[in-house]
Amino acid sequence: MIDITDKVALITGAARGIGAACAVLFAKAGANVGLVDRSHDDEARAVQTEVERLGRRAVLLKGDVSEFRTAKAHVEQLVDTFGSVDVLVNNAGIWTYLETGTGNEAEWDQVMAVNLKSVFNYTDAVVPVMKKASGGSIIHLSSTAGQRGEAFHSHYAAAKGGIIAYTKSLAVELAPHIRVNAVAPGWVDTHLNDEVFGDKSFKEQVRKGIPLDRIPPPEDLAGPILFLASDLARHITGEILNVNGGAVLCG
Numbered sequence: 001m002i003d004i005t006d007k008v009a010l011i012t013g014a015a016r017g018i019g020a021a022c023a024v025l026f027a028k029a030g031a032n033v034g035l036v037d038r039s040h041d042d043e044a045r046a047v048q049t050e051v052e053r054l055g056r057r058a059v060l061l062k063g064d065v066s067e068f069r070t071a072k073a074h075v076e077q078l079v080d081t082f083g084s085v086d087v088l089v090n091n092a093g094i095w096t097y098l099e100t101g102t103g104n105e106a107e108w109d110q111v112m113a114v115n116l117k118s119v120f121n122y123t124d125a126v127v128p129v130m131k132k133a134s135g136g137s138i139i140h141l142s143s144t145a146g147q148r149g150e151a152f153h154s155h156y157a158a159a160k161g162g163i164i165a166y167t168k169s170l171a172v173e174l175a176p177h178i179r180v181n182a183v184a185p186g187w188v189d190t191h192l193n194d195e196v197f198g199d200k201s202f203k204e205q206v207r208k209g210i211p212l213d214r215i216p217p218p219e220d221l222a223g224p225i226l227f228l229a230s231d232l233a234r235h236i237t238g239e240i241l242n243v244n245g246g247a248v249l250c251g
Contacts, residue, residue, distance in 0.1 A: 002230045005030030008082040009229065010074065012065050012122060013092030015040035017190035018141065018225075020047045021218035022089055025226050027056040034078045034085070036061045036092065036122075057082075065092045066113035071121035075129060084133055087229045088126045090119040090140045090163075095192050098155045108155045115159035119166060130178050137229045138174075140167050140182040142240060144248040147184060160184075164240055171238030179237040181228045186244025189215045211246035 009026045013019040014035035023033045024047065033051055035058055037044045044060055051058035059081055063070035078085050093115045098107045119140055130136030145153060146160025163182060170180040187193065187206050197203040207215050224243050227233055242248065 002029050002226055002232060004087070004226075004230055007031045007086040007229075008034070008078060008084050009087040009089060010034040010036065010061075010078055010085050010122065010126065011089040011091060012036040012118060015044035015047060017192060018185070018188065018218040018221045019089070019091040021222035022091065022225055023047050023058065024050055024054070025219070025222040026087075026229070027051040027054040027058070029226060029230075030056070031087070032057040032059075032082055034059045034061050034074060036063070036065060036074055038062065038064055065118035065121065068121045068125070071118070071125040075122070075125040079129055085126050085129050086133070086136055088122055088136070088138045089225060089229075090122055090138070092118050093141060093159075093192075095153065095156055097152055099152055100154060111155040112159055115156065116162045116166075119163055123166075123170070127174065127178065130174075134177045136178045137233075138170070138178065138180045139225050139228050140180075142167070142182045142184040144184055144186045144242070144244050147240075147242075147250050148248060167240065168238050175237060179228075179233070181233070181236060181239045181241065183221060183225055183228065183241045183243055185216075185221050186210070186242075186247045187215050188218055188221060190218050209247055210244070214245065216243075216245065 009031045011019050011022050014023050015037035035044055048058040061074040140163045142163040143160040145157040146164050150157040167180055167182040221243055224241055
């Protein structure tokens with residue numbers, strides 16, 4: 001039912017996890033995609049190959065998402081290639097440890113740069129293109145951590161909370177033609193959690209804490225993201241869509 005044939009989607013952090021799953025699902029729905037990634041070359045090429053196997057086009061876009069000039073260049077390249085950017089998925093992110101009181105300014109700055117500033121960079125770069133086309137959909141990846149906080153990951157939680165406020169602000173500012181929403185995952189079985197899920201007992205504890213009794217693969221996030229990008233969600237903006245199996249319930 002969801003058809004975004006010939007739409008152009010720009011996806012950050014597209015080589016692995018949720019970003020890769022989005023790229024493949026968007027291609028299945030008919031879109032051409034721009035795949036942004038900094039360093040996972042082989043995995044990014046594998047996603048590109050899969051998109052092309054599905055009969056769509058994929059452009060690899062390499063660079064540091066925390067730099068505005070990178071975002072601007074990527075948007076310009078997609079416009080030169082396809083003529084437009086119809087959907088932006090701000091997915092790039094990192095998850096690291098930070099104990100408050102240790103003076104670890106570098107860790108705070110890095111997470112803010114990758115997880116929050118990149119969202120501004122790509123959004124700010126793509127909005128003029130979408131305004132010119134009088135339409136577009138922007139989907140940010142937030143997190144349950146941005147809603148309830150997370151001890152020893154306060155920098156991550158703060159960045160994801162910032163994304164929620166940014167989403168709601170832009171939903172009004174960019175209406176009526178550009179819709180802005182966010183998806184807030186809970187635990188997801190991706191590379192981001194490989195280290196903590198290496199502890200099988202902890203992974204089982206996480207599973208038991210989810211009412212739907214499963215830790216989702218990234219494809220379970222790609223579906224809601226595609227929905228928000230499609231015309232089925234044409235009257236939805238400013239929404240924070242929780243996709244966490246019922247683990248965190250908030251309105």
